[in-house]
Amino acid sequence: MPHGFPIYPWLCLLFTYIRGLNSTVGESRMKSLLLKPRSCSRVLQGHPWVFAGEVQDLLPGSENGKTVVLRDSRKRILGSGVYNQNSKIIWRRYAWNKVPFSMQFIRKSIEKAIQRRPVETCRRLVWSESDLLPGLVVDQYGDALVVQALTLAIDMRLPAIATILQELTNAKAVVFRNDASVRKLEGLETYVGTFNDQVLEPLNLDIDGLSYQLDLLKGQKTGFYLDQREQHALVSTFAKGGAVLDAFCNQGAFALQCAKAGAKSVIGIDSSDTAVQLARYNAKENRLEATFEVENVFDYFTNNRDERFDLIVLDPPPFARSHAQVEGALKGYKEINLRAIKALNPGGILATYTCSQAFSMEVFEDLVSGAASDARRTIQILHHCYQAKDHPILLTMPESAYLHGLILEAD
Known part of the structure; x- marks a missing residue:
């Protein structure tokens, strides 16, 4: 059993596994959900989710975790999905036809x-x-x-x-x-x-030419920010000979790639002592010169307002994990980008990102534009950035495009 896993849920899980190893719900037994008449659900435009308020009636709890067919109000099949009445998203499509989740x-x-x-x-x-x-x-x-x-x-x-x-x-x-x-x-x-x-135990692995210590049980996300790997390489191409600030540095991937690319100086800032200790370890293991400090990034810009950089990386954690948090997050993203833009040397580069699903690229670009206007700096867009290609984006599911970034050059 998984280490640290509660005993009772594990027994329930094991029973379900044994019962459903060879097959799950047979196709002939698959229950159906019906959309409400005149529904405006995004599922009609190909989105894979259905919410509880979009269907005529919910199925009983005995169907939770099982395969369910979705039909429109005329009972035409819209696909097969997994069902859970306990979730706001009660149905998630995995196939367009009637296929069991075997x-x-x-x-x-x-x-x-x-x-x-x-x-x-x-x-x-x-x-x-x-x-x-x-x-x-x-x-x-x-x-x-x-x-x-x-x-x-x-x-x-x-x-x-x-x-x-x-x-x-x-x-x-x-x-x-x-x-x-x-x-x-x-x-x-x-x-x-x-x-x-x-x-x-924690392990050391080579990722894109650098050695990192990864704690797969306790580290951020699943151990490393794999979705930013392509950005680590791209951003480092702007680092040679420059002063670099890696804000929200975590284990130091942006900072270390920039140091490897020949940056004159590299500073990494993160509020997590554990992350900073790991970044320092990684720098030492790779024999790279970089300074890492524990500090709130907003406070760092305030306390070092006279410092100037040739390259600044902003890769914060999500400020908005839901649409209800968007308004406050907009203010936070704008403020941190404003402080970063003010700290750029003429011709300096800002690589700024958001991993908040609630933001589209258009919204993110607008708020960074507002920050540039407030800073009275002319900014050119060099790159629009997204998550790594092994995190594919569904055309009909905007939520699958959760990482947005801009690489900008200031006057």
Whole structure:
């Protein structure tokens, strides 16, 4: 059993696994949800989610985690999805036709997801709805896999999924990072553990030419910001000979890539002492010169208002995790970008990002534009940036494009 996993939920999970190993709900037994007449649900335009208020009647709790067919008010099939009445998102599509969410389907979907990605030591293998597996996220770090089960349907099948992943990748260890708060919205407990109660120590891995110490059980996200790998490389091309500030530096990936690229000086700031200690360790291991300090980034700009930089990286945690938090987050993003723009030397580069799903690129660009106007600086856009390609974006699901960035040059 996973280390640290509550006993009773594990027994329930094991029972479900044994009962559903060979198949889940048979196609002939699949229940149906009906959209309300004259529904304006985004699912009619291809979005994979349906909310509770968009259907005529909810199904009983006995259908939670099972396959359910969605139909419009005329009973035409709109797809097959996994159901959970305890979630605001009660239905998540994985197929356009009537197909059970069987282990055979899951295995084939995982195989396709792996085949779509280039072979690398560290990569995202499965990305939820983008790979037709709602709620399943899998990252690979060498011989170890980190798995997140963010929906009830995936959580119910987790032991079988872990077994499939090991068979397909020859992974020696599987970590369950089920500590994301979104699990609570599915009625699930949060925990961190390992498959078969395996003991796993922090490991050192080479990622894009640098060695990092990764703690897959306690580190940020699943151990590393894999979605920013392409940005680490791109931003470093602006670093040679310049003074670099990496704000919200975490384990120091932006800072260390810039130091490797020949920056004159590199400073990394983060409010987490653990992150800063890890960044210092990584700098030492790679024999790179970089300074890392524990400080609130807003306070750092205030306390060092006379400092100027040739390159500033802003990669904060999400200020808005829901639409209800957007208004406050807008003020925060604008203010931090305003302070960064003021701290740029003439011709300086700002690489600024948001990982808040509630923001589109257009909204993010508007707020940074407002910050530039307030700073009375003329700014040119050099690059629009998104998450790494192994985090594919669904055309009909804006939420799958959660990472937005701009690389800008100031006058």
